[in-house]
Amino acid sequence: MRFWKNMENKAYNREQDTDLTGSPETRVQGMEPFWGEWYLDHRLGSGVYGDVWQIHRGEETAALKVISISEEKIPDERLRLEGFDQNGYHTYMESVIRQAEREYDTLCLFDNDPHIVQCEEGLRAGSTDEWIMLIRMEKLETLQDHFRKVPLTVPEVIRIGIHMCKALESCEKKGILHRDLAPGNIFYDVRTDAYKLGDFGMAQSMAEAHEMPEKAGTYTAPEVYRDNAFSALSDEYSLGLILYRMINDFRLPFQPLYPVSFTHKERSLALFRRLSGEAPPPPRILIRSPTEDPAEIAGIGAQVSPATIDSGRRLAEAVMKAIEPDPRKRYVSASAFRAALECL
Ligand SMILES: Nc1ncnc2c1ncn2[C@@H]1O[C@H](COP(=O)(O)OP(=O)(O)O)[C@@H](O)[C@H]1O
Numbered sequence: 001m002r003f004w005k006n007m008e009n010k011a012y013n014r015e016q017d018t019d020l021t022g023s024p025e026t027r028v029q030g031m032e033p034f035w036g037e038w039y040l041d042h043r044l045g046s047g048v049y050g051d052v053w054q055i056h057r058g059e060e061t062a063a064l065k066v067i068s069i070s071e072e073k074i075p076d077e078r079l080r081l082e083g084f085d086q087n088g089y090h091t092y093m094e095s096v097i098r099q100a101e102r103e104y105d106t107l108c109l110f111d112n113d114p115h116i117v118q119c120e121e122g123l124r125a126g127s128t129d130e131w132i133m134l135i136r137m138e139k140l141e142t143l144q145d146h147f148r149k150v151p152l153t154v155p156e157v158i159r160i161g162i163h164m165c166k167a168l169e170s171c172e173k174k175g176i177l178h179r180d181l182a183p184g185n186i187f188y189d190v191r192t193d194a195y196k197l198g199d200f201g202m203a204q205s206m207a208e209a210h211e212m213p214e215k216a217g218t219y220t221a222p223e224v225y226r227d228n229a230f231s232a233l234s235d236e237y238s239l240g241l242i243l244y245r246m247i248n249d250f251r252l253p254f255q256p257l258y259p260v261s262f263t264h265k266e267r268s269l270a271l272f273r274r275l276s277g278e279a280p281p282p283p284r285i286l287i288r289s290p291t292e293d294p295a296e297i298a299g300i301g302a303q304v305s306p307a308t309i310d311s312g313r314r315l316a317e318a319v320m321k322a323i324e325p326d327p328r329k330r331y332v333s334a335s336a337f338r339a340a341l342e343c344l
């Protein structure tokens with residue numbers, strides 16, 4: 001087993017016997033205690049290649065992202081069905097691990113940034129056909145958990161926008177495109193009362209941004225879908241769309257307004273219209289009557305108070321500019337978007 005580097009970028013040279021066989025879960029349990037002193041509490045979330053766990057060292061807690069890839073002995077027939085031979089599959093798995101290493105390296109670029117999730121230590125263990133990567137991060141709250149406790153108000157939506165613009169400004173300075181801005185990748189830090197951008201698993205440097213995204217996601221900008229042209233303006237767009245949804249009763253453009261329910265097919269159609277470059281309708285906050293009761297909203301379970309309808313209107317205008325289908329009509333940078341939000 002080979003240890004990767006720690007935060008100080010020194011080799012972490014403690015040797016530890018680890019059995020990498022078995023299910024991903026038993027593999028993780030077999031590595032306890034992590035860095036000699038951290039123990040598993042419970043799973044916080046799951047991703048494509050692994051889980052995020054809460055861990056503790058005495059009273060202290062942290063989040064541990066585990067990316068576990070094992071090249072099981074796959075029968076030739078199944079490999080052929082998936083379009084691989086044994087060699088091709090190995091190359092594919094190696095590229096997945098490289099992207100995971102890049103996630104850690106990228107996070108390390110943002111040491112002490114108040115609006116980016118802080119990573120503390122990372123390690124990689126593996127042989128030719130078994131890899132495991134661990135990234136220890138500060139433990140934060142998901143937006144969903146946070147807004148279960150406090151209501152989502154217009155001033156708070158503006159604050160999320162400002163904090164995420166600051167995160168994107170830091171990314172621009174380092175030449176990084178995040179490429180996966182979504183509510184699930186924004187966290188809340190109780191200690192600093194700040195929102196933080198996390199999950200750099202899709203991030204790329206601006207120099208290599210010609211690579212295709214895996215798929216067009218819920219918050220992908222139209223130019224990415226149409227022309228595969230990803231720029232900092234595409235991250236700005238995704239942020240705008242996240243804010244749009246928060247002031248549109250948690251509905252995305254072209255979805256029927258709350259509380260009308262919709263089918264999977266209508267959802268796909270709304271996504272297609274947005275990605276094709278059709279101009280989105282203004283968010284519902286603009287047409288909601290100030291006397292209307294705040295609606296109990298599904299989704300992340302929060303509500304936008306109608307008491308702040310005026311700043312809501314101005315927020316809606318800023319958001320509409322950020323989600324212009326034509327990137328040239330958006331704010332020229334995250335700092336310009338932030339300046340607009342700070343004036344509201
Ligand atoms: N620092 C953290 N603190 C608390 N929970 C976290 C943290 N990082 C991730 N999580 C939880 O794990 C989930 C997946 O993490 P994420 O880094 O977004 O991975 P993925 O690439 O799988 O989306 C998140 O949605 C969240 O629930």
Ligand SMILES: [Mg+2]
Pocket residue numbers: 184185199
């Ligand atoms: Mg994520």
